[in-house]
Amino acid sequence: MVYEDADIKQLKEKIRELDVTIKQLGTAVNEAMKELGSIHKQKKEVKQRFRTMVDEKRKILESYKKLKSDLKACYASRGALIKQLKAVEKEMEYPKGGISIDAIKERIKNIEWTIHTSILKPSEERRLFLESKKLEEVAALIEKRDSIITCIKAQDEKIKSIEEELDVIENTLRSINEEISKLKDEYEKLKNDSDEKHKNCTQLREGLNRAEAERILLQSKLTTLIERVKRAMDDVAKQREEEFKKRAIAEARQKLLQGKKLTFQELKLLLENDDDFKL
Numbered sequence: 111m112v113y114e115d116a117d118i119k120q121l122k123e124k125i126r127e128l129d130v131t132i133k134q135l136g137t138a139v140n141e142a143m144k145e146l147g148s149i150h151k152q153k154k155e156v157k158q159r160f161r162t163m164v165d166e167k168r169k170i171l172e173s174y175k176k177l178k179s180d181l182k183a184c185y186a187s188r189g190a191l192i193k194q195l196k197a198v199e200k201e202m203e204y205p206k207g208g209i210s211i212d213a214i215k216e217r218i219k220n221i222e223w224t225i226h227t228s229i230l231k232p233s234e235e236r237r238l239f240l241e242s243k244k245l246e247e248v249a250a251l252i253e254k255r256d257s258i259i260t261c262i263k264a265q266d267e268k269i270k271s272i273e274e275e276l277d278v279i280e281n282t283l284r285s286i287n288e289e290i291s292k293l294k295d296e297y298e299k300l301k302n303d304s305d306e307k308h309k310n311c312t313q314l315r316e317g318l319n320r321a322e323a324e325r326i327l328l329q330s331k332l333t334t335l336i337e338r339v340k341r342a343m344d345d346v347a348k349q350r351e352e353e354f355k356k357r358a359i360a361e362a363r364q365k366l367l368q369g370k371k372l373t374f375q376e377l378k379l380l381l382e383n384d385d386d387f388k389l
Contacts, residue, residue, distance in 0.1 A: 121332040128325040135318040142311040149304045160293045167286045174279050181272045188265040195258045202251050211252045218245050359383055
């Protein structure tokens with residue numbers, strides 16, 4: 111009995127210790143789950159930001175490619191204009207000097223005035239007429255040249271504007287790429303943290319399950335042992351009761367033989383349990 115009482119005490123102590131462990135592990139699991147949930151939320155937010163940045167980069171790249179195409183077209187157009195300019199300048203054999211278009215037009219007007227207002231020899235009139243035609247051709251070439259130069263300048267301005275815009279876009283893309291790289295690093299770190307927390311959470315759950323299973327086993331052992339002790343105590347109590355009863359009957363018989371007066375209980379015991387006195 112002393113051994114069994116010690117066993118019961120030891121089992122109860124182990125169960126109390128397990129109750130503390132189970133409570134601590136339960137709290138730890140809840141905390142780990144909260145932290146894991148927080149990390150998952152952060153991962154989701156980072157992933158969404160990453161997708162937004164990638165989508166923004168895609169749109170900017172589309173604009174960048176279009177500007178590159180426009181720039182290429184501008185250079186091609188400028189190249190064609192340069193060829194036209196060279197061809198026109200090659201045709202411009204007259205005048206050799208830097209005579210302006212206004213001076214040439216003034217000369218043409220003077221020639222026309224002279225032809226219409228003066229009496230000229232046929233040869234002189236023909237010479238002036240041919241000179242006028244030649245000057246008109248030169249004027250047309252100069253105007254064409256000036257128009258081409260204007261177009262070239264316009265292309266230069268457009269090229270400059272596109273190149274400046276491309277520079278801005280390239281800077282923007284560099285910033286976006288840096289941000290995307292940071293988001294990748296941040297996501298990778300969160301993923302590692304998540305894996306570590308998940309592993310820790312799994313270990314804590316396993317520990318909790320083991321502790322709960324051990325408690326159930328110990329509780330079962332304790333219940334069995336308590337029932338066994340109770341049965342043993344009941345048996346001892348019954349044995350003691352029988353021994354007491356036997357002694358009481360013997361004492362009552364002895365009193366009766368000695369002619370002493372019996373109590374009601376003593377008489378009742380003799381009548382119920384002693385064959386010599388049963389009615």
